[in-house]
Amino acid sequence: MTTSTDTLVPFGEAVERYEPVIGLETHVELGTRTKMFCGCITTFGAEPNSQVCPVCLGLPGSLPVVNRMAIEYTIRIGLALNCTIATWCRFARKNYFYPDMPKNFQISQYDEPLCTDGWLDVPVGDQITRVGIERVHLEEDTGKSLHVGGVTGRIHGAEYSLVDYNRAGIPLVEIVTKPVAGTGADAPVVARAYVTELRDLVRALGVSDVRMEEGSLRSDVNVSLAPRGASQWGKRTETKNVNSLRSVQRAVEFEIERQAAVLDAGRRVIQETRHFHEDTGTTTSGRSKEEAQDYRYFPEPDLVPVAPPAEWVAQIRAALPEAPSKVRARLQAEWNVSDLEMDAILNAGALDLVAGTVAAGASPADARKWWLGELSRQAHDTGRELAALAITPAQVARVAALVSAGTLNDTLAREVIDGVLAGEGSPDAIVEARGLSVVSDEGALTAAVDQAIADNPDVAAKVRDGKVAAAGPLVGAVMKATDRKADAARVRQLILDRLSR
């Protein structure tokens, strides 16, 4: 059942009477070449069970060995989140039975995470909210199951399941925030902004491609409500299956509305795990977990402690790239754009693209114009993301340069862009192949202008009389005659010159 039968209190009312406290647990799949504890490759989308070995299959007798790069990547994340890096810590076994877990325990970290006690400053509107980070730790991912026989492939009502262990053993970093209180009505937006900022930060660190749609970034959302002014926080629910930034926001909203109704009715919020449904924007109760699972954690005896030497941590710290917030501030100043204009760039997901185009020689204004204009339109029309378009910042810069040089006008430039997107080659090659350069041969232009004047005597007369604005149709005629390969401004100037004599 994906429709919720819960009563809801409208959001505005709910946050008036209740204070939400939110928390987020985010899992990031690291982009290491090999798995956490074995040398199997991690490429996405391989044939089932073709990237497995005795270790990640948990065969009897197999033993894990820690991937050094995964430790380094995790320390990078921890440092970027202003955490303290443990001088000594261990892996622990989290014991529970589930067919997608080959050993029926997960190697994770329990009371000794690799990184603790940090923060992330999150821009929300024009404010910065500091979200505390409780811990960052490393663990291994599970296999993936296909449920057969039920409705829509969901687990309920399935007859049996088919398990693929290719993803078993992929390194996962779990980032847990401290509870975030005092956000009030902004809670859903703050939650979304946090995940967004975290995603951008992790991407900038080069440790994961953090695509929520592909599952390399997953976020569980914790929400609790307490009556305004109450001294204690309420019981929290944990919502899983939140697969997009928008869902993060919607899940928080829904839980606030649902929990407010529960509390209004004098009932207690059940501390449980809930499941988010994309199609309805609602959450439903997962397996009843009134009694918390006892995972019987104990230190992993097959692995020895991890004690990152101070020099290594210092090296990692020194090599950290600039934080996205700093990058944004710097670029905004360099490009001299307003906050509104900057927001537009960020909302379009165009920051790196614009920056890359500027780096390739275009002016910030030109870079913005093409990415936020023509290319955004193309992306929208074809239902793709800006970054997924088949054109590089360097190519966009080249097109802008050709326009500045007068070789292309805007119309021709759009045709060149079409060509690049269609895979016809580089901008220069397309200009050559399609013969798209602006007609700048004065003689040809003058001839076309004279022809247009001759063909439109009434219009010409008006212009001669001083009605400069009436030149439009003449310009149009010349453009048509030259297959739009003339520079419109130049044509207009020629017409005016011609008719002013």
Place this chain on the structure above:
Amino acid sequence: MPTELTRMTAADLSAALAAGEVSSAEVTRAHLERIAAVDDRVHAFLHVAADSAMAQAAKVDERRGQGEPLGPLAGVPVAVKDVFTTTGLPTTCGSRILEGWHPPYDATITRRLKQAGAIIVGKTNMDEFAMGSSTENSAFGPSRNPWDLDKVPGGSSGGSAAAVAAYEAPLAIGTDTGGSIRQPAAVCGIVGTKPTYGGNSRYGVVAFASSLDTPGPLGRTVLDAALLHEAISGHDPCDSTSIDAPVPPVVAAARDADVSGMRIGVVAELSGDGYQPGVLSRFAEAVELLESLGAKITEVSCPHFRYALPAYYLIAPSECSSNLARFDAMRYGLRIGDDGTRDAEEVMALTREAGFGAEVKRRIILGTYALSSGYYDAYYGKAQQVRTLIIRDFDAAFGQVDVLVSPATPTTAFSIGERADDPMAMYLADLCTIPSDLAGNAAISVPCGLAPENGLPVGLQVMAPVLADDRLYRVAAAAEAAFTGRWGHPLLAEAKGLEGRRP
């Protein structure tokens, strides 16, 4: 002649093979014939690998024939406890839940044996998943002690010990977690070593208790055990708990056998109530013997050793309850009850019920209990603290002496069935061996005589510091030489169980 070949030590076989006096094919065939002749009574083997053994032997002979320089174990038969993964051969761990399982990979130790040219003649019987001290917990029937077929050969490496004692193979590999190499060696009148934990590799050893399991050699002589010890030892990058250090010079120490000036400590706590008089008297004689060879004997107290048994029976079951969770009918092994109406959890529970024996179930439940929230600190946590104290006892003792000695086990071989359903009585067999498993240091059992009351073998245990395995062999070899001199023959020559008379 076949009988003679099976009576030769691995060292002598090695020399004969190197000298071209005999081929590996002949040696292997002789041992396979011996197995065929006696194993219906001894039941040391769960699987005899006749074809692959003869094929391996042929290859070794060919390589030798081409003048290739080969190591000391090339062409020598070895029996492998069924807890090590071996491609091409089944690996059952003595359990129904893995009956018929053919692993797709070799244990590192299996690989090292193959690289050394040793001939794997078969997989030996064991207590299920290495839990037990008598091999009676095997799902496939117990092995029997070649000294007296109504007696247990010890456990959990009982099959390996029986195979060696019955001359079915000159060498065997076992694992020692609470004493499972030393105790069977002691009650079968042969030599067995628990190397320093981490001194070789656990990769491919089906895990019972990860922080305790230690693969090790069994042989009829100290030198034979040393040769095998060296062949399997060394760091393994596939095992994070293996130590990256040079292998202690065990073979040299076994050949040297000089204990003059060595300081030997007798552990005061490993004696007294529960120890068979004949065991204590033979042990005392062994200590006197070592003194007569020039060693200095003192008594040493290790006060926390009395808590070793309870600590072990918390730590080992806890780790095993987690290690054995993977046996759930989903990916390999037994699957029971999958008739289309039952869900995964039911099938898991029915399979584990049918596939595990009583001792395994006891230890899984015990371990689940000890790790439960609310109980962790008082049980598992406390046991780990006791472990620290035992390590400190050893450190203090080794500050005063070079090695420690004790009986290997409180009694000689008990009768089959005698302790089978009395877990507490069974656990007492590990009293002397457990401390070294908890501390991870090296220990050996070497025969030191027959108990007067029943004519059954007694083992002398020697314990050495971490990575000082060579000291074990030095002392054991000295004792062995002196005893053999005194007896006029190796102890094993007196075993009557199989032949009914002395050869």
Place this chain on the structure above:
Amino acid sequence: MSITRDEVAHLARLARIALSDAELDHLAPQLDQIITAVAQVQEVAAEGIPPTSHATGLANVFRDDVPVPCLTPEQALDQAPAVEQQRFKVPRILGED
């Protein structure tokens, strides 16, 4: 009594072992005896004594992030009780994760 029959039954369920009543009758008293005996560790004065989880004292054992040949799907699935679409076929699983 250190542990009751009911507690043993509960632990068996946690450990996914479908013990029969007869087995429970047999094992529960044995476990009670064992737990009483191992509880001896609580007699040890261990104030301030660090627990030992790893006896070797090793730390920082790592492998490089370099691929190593793995099993073929045939090898991986060869011993599986049931296979479909190159995956391990398992009975229906209850509940959400």
